[in-house]
Amino acid sequence: MEGTNPVNKKLAAVLSGGAVLALALTGCSSGSADDKNDALDTWAKQVCDGVQPQAKKIEAANSAIQKQTSDNSTPADVRKTDAQAFQDMSDAYKAIGAAVNRAGAPKVDDGQKKQQDAVKELNDLGTSYATLKQQVDKLDTKDQAKFADGLKDIATQLDKLSKTGNDALKNLEEGDVGQAMARQPSCKSASAAPSASASPSTSNG
Numbered sequence: 246m247e248g249t250n251p252v253n254k255k256l257a258a259v260l261s262g263g264a265v266l267a268l269a270l271t272g273c274s275s276g277s278a279d280d281k282n283d284a285l286d287t288w289a290k291q292v293c294d295g296v297q298p299q300a301k302k303i304e305a306a307n308s309a310i311q312k313q314t315s316d317n318s319t320p321a322d323v324r325k326t327d328a329q330a331f332q333d334m335s336d337a338y339k340a341i342g343a344a345v346n347r348a349g350a351p352k353v354d355d356g357q358k359k360q361q362d363a364v365k366e367l368n369d370l371g372t373s374y375a376t377l378k379q380q381v382d383k384l385d386t387k388d389q390a391k392f393a394d395g396l397k398d399i400a401t402q403l404d405k406l407s408k409t410g411n412d413a414l415k416n417l418e419e420g421d422v423g424q425a426m427a428r429q430p431s432c433k434s435a436s437a438a439p440s441a442s443a444s445p446s447t448s449n450g
Contacts, residue, residue, distance in 0.1 A: 250314055250315070253327070254314040256310060295341065297431040297432070299340045299344075313327070320384070320386035323396070324382070331378035334371075335372070335375040337371075338368070339367070342368045342371065346360075346364045353422055365413065373406050377399055377402060383395075
């Protein structure tokens with residue numbers, strides 16, 4: 246199956262970078278974790294507890310696409326797996342957005358703006374993955390070359406998506422908020438989710 250699999254491998258490689266977006270929100274903060282702040286800790290626990298299952302869902306979707314890169318994967322298999330993975334990612338990012346929204350604004354300078362920006366960014370990500378899912382659904386699996394071209398387009402969009410970054414999430418996580426999140430066991434376990442591909446990129450968050 247020449248054509249499809251190298252492209253899906255590229256898709257998987259790009260995705261492993263994208264998975265870092267979710268993990269940017271999970272215990273990736275440096276700095277002292279000793280300065281306890283009860284209000285922020287309560288806020289961080291609520292967010293981290295909401296993020297953890299979704300981070301796992303994104304990791305699982307990423308892994309599913311990576312598994313579908315073997316030489317005996319048919320275009321139909323690849324399409325089915327990729328579409329489901331994008332749907333799962335879309336749901337996960339929207340759920341993370343909902344968790345941040347439910348937690349309310351953290352009690353820090355510009356907390357409300359930072360929270361609202363992060364929710365918008367997460368919802369936009371969710372919408373982008375839903376759009377990619379629709380595009381995958383439309384790929385022609387009967388024509389190998391067309392299918393590979395279609396996948397290539399999706400990989401390009403995914404690459405752009407992973408580079409649009411997570412500035413609002415980073416802003417939300419600055420300073421005391423990040424330290425409060427770093428103290429939460431659920432954020433630590435989410436960031437330590439087993440993933441050979443995502444782990445090198447999460448270390449600089």
